[in-house]
Amino acid sequence: MTIFLTAGSIYLVFILNEDGPLRILFNLLTFAGIYGLAAIGLNVHFGLTGLLNFGHASFMGVGAYVTLLLIPHAAGREGEITDTGLTFFPALVIGIIAAALFGLLLGLPAIRLRGDYLAIVTIAAAEIFRLLVRDLESVTGGVYGIINFSESLQIYKPEFLINFSERFELNSSQMWVGLLSWISIFIVLILLRRLTNSPWGRALRAVREDEDAVRALGKNAIWLKLQSFMLGAGIAGLAGVFLAFNYGSLQTTTFVPLLTFYVWAIMILGGVGSLTGPIFGSIIFWVIISETDRLAQLIFENANGQQLAGVRFILVGLLIMLLMIFRPSGLLGKKEELLLDVKSS
Amino acid sequence: MIEQFGNGLLLGIIISVASVALSLLYGVTRIVNFAHGEIIALGAIMTLFFSNPIDSKILFLDRFAPLGMNFSISIVIAILICGIFGGLLEIFLFRPLRKSEVGNIAVLVVTIGLSIFFRHLYLLFATGRVQNFPLELERRQTYLFFDMTPRNFQVLIAGLFVMIFIGLFLSYTKIGKAMRAVRDSNELANVSGINSDNIILFTWIASSMLAGLAGIFQAIINDVRYNMGFLILLLIFAGTVLGGIGTSFGAMVGGLLIGIFVQVSVALPFMEGHTEAKNAVALAIMILILLFRPQGIFGQKERIS
Numbered sequence: 001m002t003i004f005l006t007a008g009s010i011y012l013v014f015i016l017n018e019d020g021p022l023r024i025l026f027n028l029l030t031f032a033g034i035y036g037l038a039a040i041g042l043n044v045h046f047g048l049t050g051l052l053n054f055g056h057a058s059f060m061g062v063g064a065y066v067t068l069l070l071i072p073h074a075a076g077r078e079g080e081i082t083d084t085g086l087t088f089f090p091a092l093v094i095g096i097i098a099a100a101l102f103g104l105l106l107g108l109p110a111i112r113l114r115g116d117y118l119a120i121v122t123i124a125a126a127e128i129f130r131l132l133v134r135d136l137e138s139v140t141g142g143v144y145g146i147i148n149f150s151e152s153l154q155i156y157k158p159e160f161l162i163n164f165s166e167r168f169e170l171n172s173s174q175m176w177v178g179l180l181s182w183i184s185i186f187i188v189l190i191l192l193r194r195l196t197n198s199p200w201g202r203a204l205r206a207v208r209e210d211e212d213a214v215r216a217l218g219k220n221a222i223w224l225k226l227q228s229f230m231l232g233a234g235i236a237g238l239a240g241v242f243l244a245f246n247y248g249s250l251q252t253t254t255f256v257p258l259l260t261f262y263v264w265a266i267m268i269l270g271g272v273g274s275l276t277g278p279i280f281g282s283i284i285f286w287v288i289i290s291e292t293d294r295l296a297q298l299i300f301e302n303a304n305g306q307q308l309a310g311v312r313f314i315l316v317g318l319l320i321m322l323l324m325i326f327r328p329s330g331l332l333g334k335k336e337e338l339l340l341d342v343k344s345s
Numbered sequence: 346m347i348e349q350f351g352n353g354l355l356l357g358i359i360i361s362v363a364s365v366a367l368s369l370l371y372g373v374t375r376i377v378n379f380a381h382g383e384i385i386a387l388g389a390i391m392t393l394f395f396s397n398p399i400d401s402k403i404l405f406l407d408r409f410a411p412l413g414m415n416f417s418i419s420i421v422i423a424i425l426i427c428g429i430f431g432g433l434l435e436i437f438l439f440r441p442l443r444k445s446e447v448g449n450i451a452v453l454v455v456t457i458g459l460s461i462f463f464r465h466l467y468l469l470f471a472t473g474r475v476q477n478f479p480l481e482l483e484r485r486q487t488y489l490f491f492d493m494t495p496r497n498f499q500v501l502i503a504g505l506f507v508m509i510f511i512g513l514f515l516s517y518t519k520i521g522k523a524m525r526a527v528r529d530s531n532e533l534a535n536v537s538g539i540n541s542d543n544i545i546l547f548t549w550i551a552s553s554m555l556a557g558l559a560g561i562f563q564a565i566i567n568d569v570r571y572n573m574g575f576l577i578l579l580l581i582f583a584g585t586v587l588g589g590i591g592t593s594f595g596a597m598v599g600g601l602l603i604g605i606f607v608q609v610s611v612a613l614p615f616m617e618g619h620t621e622a623k624n625a626v627a628l629a630i631m632i633l634i635l636l637f638r639p640q641g642i643f644g645q646k647e648r649i650s
Contacts, residue, residue, distance in 0.1 A: 125628075
């Protein structure tokens with residue numbers, strides 16, 4: 001069913017775009033890969049462990065900022081150039097670890113809080129992160145952001161990708177980022193599959209369903225939640241790095257709460273608690289998003305660009321609402337797997 | 346620092362009114378309403394729509410011209426519209442959800458969807474421009490220690506009166522008592538012959554009208570933007586949490602304190618040149634409160650972990 005829907009939505013791209021459907025498709029797939037990766041991280045939090053995390057954007061942000069600041073880049077108003085630094089892959093690893101540690105830092109105090117309080121704390125922490133990054137201009141480039149960092153990744157671009165891109169007139173740099181994000185998705189999914197089928201994964205699901213029972217069995221529920229928080233945060237950090245490389249520049253405005261809500265929409269669409277769900281959710285989501293823009297242009301002829309961009313968010317909001325009401329476990333999720341009924345006591 | 350204190354009072358009164366509304370709703374329905382900010386923006390946008398001169402063509406996709414009505418009448422109508430909006434939300438969205446026993450977490454996610462939906466609906470119809478109410482500019486005057494315009498001073502006084510009114514309303518009227526009864530225990534209230542559905546509907550309407558009023562205050566003091574509610578939402582959460590979630594009196598004080606903290610922190614020595622980070626101060630206070638005194642200043646202890 002979901003695979004059918006995904007194929008259908010990709011087919012839709014071909015119908016709706018007569019000129020250059022391939023370019024649009026690969027652009028879409030790059031975004032879908034990056035956001036899908038972030039949604040997999042969120043799914044570890046919410047789907048597997050039941051943690052209501054609304055600060056996902058900050059984990060992506062930590063990963064992206066730490067990685068980019070370690071490799072050669074230019075930052076700030078003057079574009080101050082730092083031409084020494086690590087190569088891409090060590091920096092990436094440090095970035096992921098930094099994101100996971102940020103998850104630990106936030107999780108240590110916050111993880112004991114009840115669901116709705118955790119939601120408020122995580123969204124607030126994400127805003128604090130964004131405001132601080134914006135403010136510390138000497139380190140992070142502030143509102144002027146970070147540029148000129150793409151080369152560190154692009155030097156690894158394989159020959160066949162360049163040839164392929166040239167033949168179909170595609171953007172080879174973006175293709176490389178997209179390819180890497182999809183490779184990462186598969187690696188992460190294989191790891192997660194092993195993890196969730198292990199005793200550790202079963203204990204996590206048990207925490208989601210009934211924390212007291214887990215405690216009674218002598219497991220440390222708080223530590224389990226923290227581990228899950230770090231794992232999901234690390235995956236989000238990886239997605240954040242790819243997001244930055246896809247844009248080619250890093251801006252604080254990328255990590256507004258709306259980014260988190262995008263990822264939430266994708267996760268719910270793909271199926272809360274489903275491992276592979278976010279992949280399909282992400283592809284369907286991005287097809288809907290990109291085709292809405294074109295549709296909106298037809299309906300509201302005298303709206304400006306900002307307003308047209310708003311139309312897609314109207315749809316995102318509607319998607320989140322309707323799915324949460326009618327299909328809370330998503331298109332692919334297992335209904336009996338999900339316990340959303342956390343009553344406040 | 347003293348002049349920042351005046352600004353803090355103004356921001357505080359906005360947050361305070363909005364926090365009371367949020368807290369009231371949370372107390373009675375247990376819904377953490379992320380769409381609260383959008384009701385706030387609705388109040389401001391509706392007032393702008395009714396009161397803006399007819400010949401201004403900036404609003405509403407150039408299709409619906411503003412109505413050019415008297416400003417005070419516009420405010421009243423806008424608040425009524427907010428009340429109706431809240432009532433409709435309860436009847437068509439949240440009551441069915443409650444009846445089908447959808448969990449609190451799912452409802453929270455629904456309110457986030459609702460918030461994104463309406464915020465961008467405003468963007469589409471009210472444009473992304475920063476707009477102002479059609480009011481004359483005024484010169485600042487000194488009241489006691491604070492410099493502010495006479496209009497802002499009126500807002501401050503009006504806000505204080507609204508607070509006193511809510512306090513009296515909750516304490517002494519029948520419906521106010523019923524609201525507090527439903528807040529304490531839905532079942533017990535039902536048994537004592539209170540129709541909790543009606544009370545919840547009333548709470549939605551009252552909370553939305555208050556939120557709309559807070560939006561109008563904010564628009565008078567600052568300006569109208571499609572995302573004005575969302576920008577202030579986290580500060581409102583901070584105010585509510587600081588005072589104690591679900592307590593009305595606590596939310597009033599908490600909101601006022603947060604407003605003052607935010608503005609006064611601009612004048613602190615270590616914040617020099619970092620004015621953008623002032624909201625981070627309030628959010629950090631909120632997180633600390635949640636960690637060390639989760640029931641807030643005035644709240645009663647309840648299980649929060």
